[in-house]
Amino acid sequence: MSIKEILKGIEMFDGLTDSDLESVAAVCRPRQFQEGDVVAEQHSPGVEMFIIEDGFVEVVVDNSDDAARKVIVNLGSGQTVGEMSLVDQGPRSATVRAISSPTVVQVVSQADFERLCDENSRIGYVVMRNIAADLSFRLRQRLMSDKRG
Amino acid sequence: MAVYKVSVVVSGGGNYPGAILNLKQEPKVGDVIKLGAEDFVITEVLQLMPPRGDFHFLHVTCRPKAD
Numbered sequence: 001m002s003i004k005e006i007l008k009g010i011e012m013f014d015g016l017t018d019s020d021l022e023s024v025a026a027v028c029r030p031r032q033f034q035e036g037d038v039v040a041e042q043h044s045p046g047v048e049m050f051i052i053e054d055g056f057v058e059v060v061v062d063n064s065d066d067a068a069r070k071v072i073v074n075l076g077s078g079q080t081v082g083e084m085s086l087v088d089q090g091p092r093s094a095t096v097r098a099i100s101s102p103t104v105v106q107v108v109s110q111a112d113f114e115r116l117c118d119e120n121s122r123i124g125y126v127v128m129r130n131i132a133a134d135l136s137f138r139l140r141q142r143l144m145s146d147k148r149g
Numbered sequence: 150m151a152v153y154k155v156s157v158v159v160s161g162g163g164n165y166p167g168a169i170l171n172l173k174q175e176p177k178v179g180d181v182i183k184l185g186a187e188d189f190v191i192t193e194v195l196q197l198m199p200p201r202g203d204f205h206f207l208h209v210t211c212r213p214k215a216d
Contacts, residue, residue, distance in 0.1 A: 008150065009150065009152050009171060009173075010171075011152070011154060011171075011204055014201070014202050014203070014204055015202065056168070056170075056184065056185045058166070071164075071166040072166060073166055073167055073168060073169060074166060074167070074168040074169075074184060074185060075168065075169055075170065076168060076169070076170025076171070076184070077170055077171055078152065078154070078170065078171025079169055079170065079171070099185045099186075100185050100186065133201070136198070137154065137156070137169070137197065137198065137206060138169070140156070140197050140198070140208075141156035141167065141169055141197075141208070144156060144158055144167075144197075144208055145158050145166070145167045
């Protein structure tokens, strides 16, 4: 399957034209991980976003106050990780680790993402709107998880 | 091409933290889904948010699949 076809199934890119998707596909770089590999480290600079093409990752928060390590959520195909760093340019809020082999991700650098949005404001608007919708979904998912507990 | 973005919560699943993933087929009660290395049986399906375009937003509750 082409990267463009993969991107069509990612909510973050919903609403983009074929031409827009080709522009995004051009800045995607595939990367493969094995179970246990760290995809992104908590507190490190967030300079890349990851699109999970295949496999699963766990999102883990290490709380220095109580030395507790907590898995917040597992994310599978079609999900994105690290997009907040593209928005706020802050450090990683969690560690992301592959929990299946292989886990295949498409990587978009912050520099490429910003250039893309600068060159095509429509891409920037649609992607930002979709990031907001995804955050809303995750908040609702979190509330449902907490209700269970 | 419909895409089902699914929030998963496991009841009676010990420490399983829950998951979010995209499915190409609509999940139904009784279906088995694989989350990482483990299999789970769906016991409940709810709409989490209204659909937008090809994307449907669902919440499913699961239990670990007995071997």
